[in-house]
Amino acid sequence: xxxxxxxxxxxxxxxxxxxxxxxxxxxxxxxxxxxxxxxxxxxxxxxxxxxxxxxxxxxxxxxxxxxxxxxxxxxxxxxxxxxxxxxxxxxxxxxxxxxxxxxxxxxxxxxxxxxxxxxxxxxxxxxxxxxxxxxxxxxxxxxxxxxxxxxxxxxxxxxxxxxxxxxxxxxxxxxxxxxxxxxxxxxxxxxxxxxxxxxxxxxxxxxxxxxxxxxxxxxxxxxxxxxxxxxxxxxxxxxxxxxxxxxxxxxx
Amino acid sequence: xxxxxxxxxxxxxxxxxxxxxxxxxxxxxxxxxxxxxxxxxxxxxxxxxxxxxxxxxxxxxxxxxxxxxxxxxxxxxxxxxxxxxxxxxxxxxxxxxxxxxxxxxxxxxxxxxxxxxxxxxxxxxxxxxxxxxxxxxxxxxxxxxxxxxxxxxxxxxxxxxxxxxxxxxxxxxxxxxxxxxxxxxxxxxxxxxxxxxxxxxxxxxxxxxxxxxxxxxxxxxxxxxxxxxxxxxxxxxxxxxxxxxxxxxxxxxxxxxxxxxxxxxxxxxxxxxxxxxxxxxxxxxxxxxxxxxxxxxxxxxxxxxxxxxxxxxxxxxxxx
Amino acid sequence: xxxxxxxxxxxxxxxxxxxxxxxxxxxxxxxxxxxxxxxxxxxxxxxxxxxxxxxxxxxxxxxxxxxxxxxxxxxxxxxxxxxxxxxxxxxxxxxxxxxxxxxxxxxxxxxxxxxxxxxxxxxxxxxxxxxxxxxxxxxxxxxxxxxxxxxxxxxxxxxxxxxxxxxxxxxxxxxxxxxxxxxxxxxxxxxxxxxxxxxxxxxxxxxxxxxxxxxxxxxxxxxxxxxxxxxxxxxxxxxxxxxxxxxxxxxxxxxxxxxxxxxxxxxxxxxxxxxxxxxxxxxxxxxxxxx
Numbered sequence: 001x002x003x004x005x006x007x008x009x010x011x012x013x014x015x016x017x018x019x020x021x022x023x024x025x026x027x028x029x030x031x032x033x034x035x036x037x038x039x040x041x042x043x044x045x046x047x048x049x050x051x052x053x054x055x056x057x058x059x060x061x062x063x064x065x066x067x068x069x070x071x072x073x074x075x076x077x078x079x080x081x082x083x084x085x086x087x088x089x090x091x092x093x094x095x096x097x098x099x100x101x102x103x104x105x106x107x108x109x110x111x112x113x114x115x116x117x118x119x120x121x122x123x124x125x126x127x128x129x130x131x132x133x134x135x136x137x138x139x140x141x142x143x144x145x146x147x148x149x150x151x152x153x154x155x156x157x158x159x160x161x162x163x164x165x166x167x168x169x170x171x172x173x174x175x176x177x178x179x180x181x182x183x184x185x186x187x188x189x190x191x192x193x194x195x196x197x198x199x200x201x202x203x204x205x206x207x208x209x210x211x212x213x214x215x216x217x218x219x220x221x222x223x224x225x226x227x228x229x230x231x232x233x234x235x236x237x238x239x240x241x242x243x244x245x246x247x248x249x250x251x252x
Numbered sequence: 253x254x255x256x257x258x259x260x261x262x263x264x265x266x267x268x269x270x271x272x273x274x275x276x277x278x279x280x281x282x283x284x285x286x287x288x289x290x291x292x293x294x295x296x297x298x299x300x301x302x303x304x305x306x307x308x309x310x311x312x313x314x315x316x317x318x319x320x321x322x323x324x325x326x327x328x329x330x331x332x333x334x335x336x337x338x339x340x341x342x343x344x345x346x347x348x349x350x351x352x353x354x355x356x357x358x359x360x361x362x363x364x365x366x367x368x369x370x371x372x373x374x375x376x377x378x379x380x381x382x383x384x385x386x387x388x389x390x391x392x393x394x395x396x397x398x399x400x401x402x403x404x405x406x407x408x409x410x411x412x413x414x415x416x417x418x419x420x421x422x423x424x425x426x427x428x429x430x431x432x433x434x435x436x437x438x439x440x441x442x443x444x445x446x447x448x449x450x451x452x453x454x455x456x457x458x459x460x461x462x463x464x465x466x467x468x469x470x471x472x473x474x475x476x477x478x479x480x481x482x483x484x485x486x487x488x489x490x491x492x493x494x495x496x497x498x499x500x501x502x503x504x505x506x507x508x509x510x511x512x513x514x515x516x517x518x519x520x521x522x523x524x525x526x527x528x529x530x531x532x533x534x535x536x537x538x539x540x541x542x543x544x545x546x547x548x549x550x551x552x553x554x555x556x557x558x559x560x561x562x563x564x565x566x567x568x569x570x571x572x
Numbered sequence: 573x574x575x576x577x578x579x580x581x582x583x584x585x586x587x588x589x590x591x592x593x594x595x596x597x598x599x600x601x602x603x604x605x606x607x608x609x610x611x612x613x614x615x616x617x618x619x620x621x622x623x624x625x626x627x628x629x630x631x632x633x634x635x636x637x638x639x640x641x642x643x644x645x646x647x648x649x650x651x652x653x654x655x656x657x658x659x660x661x662x663x664x665x666x667x668x669x670x671x672x673x674x675x676x677x678x679x680x681x682x683x684x685x686x687x688x689x690x691x692x693x694x695x696x697x698x699x700x701x702x703x704x705x706x707x708x709x710x711x712x713x714x715x716x717x718x719x720x721x722x723x724x725x726x727x728x729x730x731x732x733x734x735x736x737x738x739x740x741x742x743x744x745x746x747x748x749x750x751x752x753x754x755x756x757x758x759x760x761x762x763x764x765x766x767x768x769x770x771x772x773x774x775x776x777x778x779x780x781x782x783x784x785x786x787x788x789x790x791x792x793x794x795x796x797x798x799x800x801x802x803x804x805x806x807x808x809x810x811x812x813x814x815x816x817x818x819x820x821x822x823x824x825x826x827x828x829x830x831x832x833x834x835x836x837x838x839x840x841x842x843x844x845x846x847x848x849x850x851x852x853x854x855x856x857x858x859x860x861x862x863x
């Protein structure tokens with residue numbers, strides 16, 4: 001049975017600058033895999049290449065064994081991949097429930113349906129409600145998405161991705177800008193997804209990463225410098241150097 | 253047990269009443285007013301078609317005279333040279349419009365924002381140039397004339413009242429179809445694309461395909477309006493494709509309130525009636541119109557429909 | 573192939589190009605600086621021509637003083653327009669500036685028709701450059717050559733200001749990155765108003781200077797507006813040298829193509845521009861901004 005996500009020798013160059021230089025990743029079913037590294041390591045670029053927002057210069061992305069390299073985002077969704085964004089991208093003008101219903105209808109293949117009444121697509125309501133309960137946003141279903149607090153918006157992002165029932169879920173810095181309480185909430189949520197989907201996340205919050213990951217990949221300057229379980233990574237000398245060195249530099 | 257009246261029920265009743273009123277008007281008004289109303293309803297269809305693009309998909313088209321004028325030419329030419337049968341003419345005009353829309357829309361919808369607006373304008377300009385230059389078919393600046401009266405169901409539709417009823421039927425049909433469209437899942441995806449295109453792609457919506465479809469549908473409905481107009485005016489000229497016409501329909505739509513369908517319809521009717529009033533009195537119609545347009549853009553971006561919506565909502569809030 | 577005909581067509585193209593250059597530079601500057609797409613640019617060009625007529629009629633001065641006074645008047649009018657209608661919507665999406673300036677152009681053309689009527693006015697060529705000159709065996713109007721030279725010199729002056737003066741430096745800074753420019757303390761607000769006025773003055777100058785060649789009528793701005801848009805898109809929005817080249821490409825295509833394939837030349841031009849917008853939204857040279 002093919003792995004949910006395999007990335008082979010992924011490269012992305014912007015002119016002469018190699019942002020991603022031969023990255024390899026493998027994520028097993030139901031596993032949480034984290035991608036960490038100092039700023040500018042190429043994590044988000046890797047993410048964007050996998051999720052169709054950038055076209056890779058080289059390498060392959062295999063989703064459930066299928067070669068999806070260079071597929072546009074909407075096609076990847078059909079293939080079972082969903083993502084959240086570092087800078088929150090929700091449908092601000094629309095109610096929270098509608099944000100999810102849109103995703104649910106999309107998943108149900110209704111996107112080109114021009115004659116049914118969207119509101120009567122019961123499948124959308126059922127699935128949305130279930131996910132809203134799961135993430136704890138059921139009370140705010142009727143609010144406009146841009147009226148939510150920052151933490152709730154990030155949770156909504158995850159919820160939208162979940163409605164798509166992905167086999168692989170990409171989370172781009174899910175705890176960015178969050179308080180400790182909100183971070184804990186996301187951590188619990190991601191842990192609970194183990195049976196639904198495989199997760200690849202990019203994060204800066206090392207504590208959180210160590211707490212929830214099954215595997216960690218460390219990147220710097222476009223390359224993978226270490227890969228392994230949280231314990232192994234913590235003890236890895238190369239990682240310590242990259243991080244200590246990098247955090248000192250990025251501090252100034 | 254009494255049935256609770258919802259806002260949706262109320263809206264439906266209003267629609268039915270409005271349709272009945274429209275149909276009864278010929279018995280109350282003067283023939284000249286009837287002609288004006290016929291024209292106003294045709295413009296309303298045209299404006300609603302633009303709303304699909306502007307209000308629902310977020311693509312501001314600066315060249316929406318293109319499908320309107322193109323349909324007029326195609327329909328007028330067919331009616332004069334082949335057969336004035338209304339439905340046959342409509343089918344032919346629609347085939348032409350949809351074909352051109354499919355081809356040009358493929359290019360146009362690869363852009364958005366200002367770029368799309370300019371490409372849209374460019375398409376209309378090219379058609380304008382063709383209308384002026386292709387004299388054998390379009391008769392140049394003189395335009396097509398002597399387009400015969402439309403025929404349908406065995407009779408001629410020359411008499412004002414009969415053509416008016418035909419137009420009302422077209423208007424109601426177009427409104428119903430577009431209403432269905434924007435309430436459908438597809439319609440909602442357009443709204444999603446307008447709100448946040450990246451997000452829409454990330455939930456599985458194909459933005460380019462949907463924008464292209466919206467473009468073609470918008471042109472098709474505009475084609476209906478253009479076909480009606482060429483029969484009403486018994487002809488057309490290249491001026492129907494002029495950029496000022498595109499500007500007019502855009503202004504009507506914005507003035508009426510984009511994203512509502514009924515807004516642009518009201519905007520178009522108001523525009524036509526006001527234009528008729530003003531040009532017979534003021535020479536400065538364009539000046540006044542431009543001024544009103546600016547004020548609407550500045551202060552009332554939601555247009556007339558916005559005001560109506562606010563009133564509607566407060567009415568229902570005070571009842572519950 | 574009648575070489576002489578081609579030569580004269582090309583020469584006419586250069587003449588038109590010089591005027592188109594002035595309007596295109598203005599359009600490009602305003603977009604690069606304030607992300608404003610000025611649909612009223614053509615109306616401002618027309619206003620220049622009408623201001624010329626009014627100044628000459630009311631004050632009795634000759635052509636040359638009027639040609640300098642007209643742009644000044646339009647400069648003031650344009651600044652007022654910018655403050656009252658464009659400044660308030662500066663934070664809305666760019667499409668709003670296109671809509672707003674469209675409304676302004678309607679108002680301006682309506683006002684022009686109302687005040688001066690719809691008839692065409694002809695301006696006699698000023699005595700200084702009257703008559704024709706022999707150009708490769710053809711009798712060519714001297715004024716056209718003179719006006720072209722003046723336009724080119726003016727355009728050169730604009731480039732000099734942008735490249736060499738402190739004001740020009742500020743303009744380039746804001747065009748590059750408005751946020752950073754403000755953070756560094758450049759007063760973008762008034763500079764935008766000023767540049768908008770200056771661009772309008774350039775257009776008005778072109779309208780006035782070109783009056784003896786192209787005549788004055790309410791719709792005179794329409795064609796040059798569309799041509800300016802084409803030129804600026806070809807060259808890349810906000811890219812001044814690109815816009816300059818774009819202006820001559822458009823003018824020469826119209827002049828030479830117009831001689832051979834008549835009305836179709838404009839159609840071809842529009843198709844080319846649509847292609848550029850889609851395939852290379854930053855303009856042929858790739859240095860402009862994406863529309």
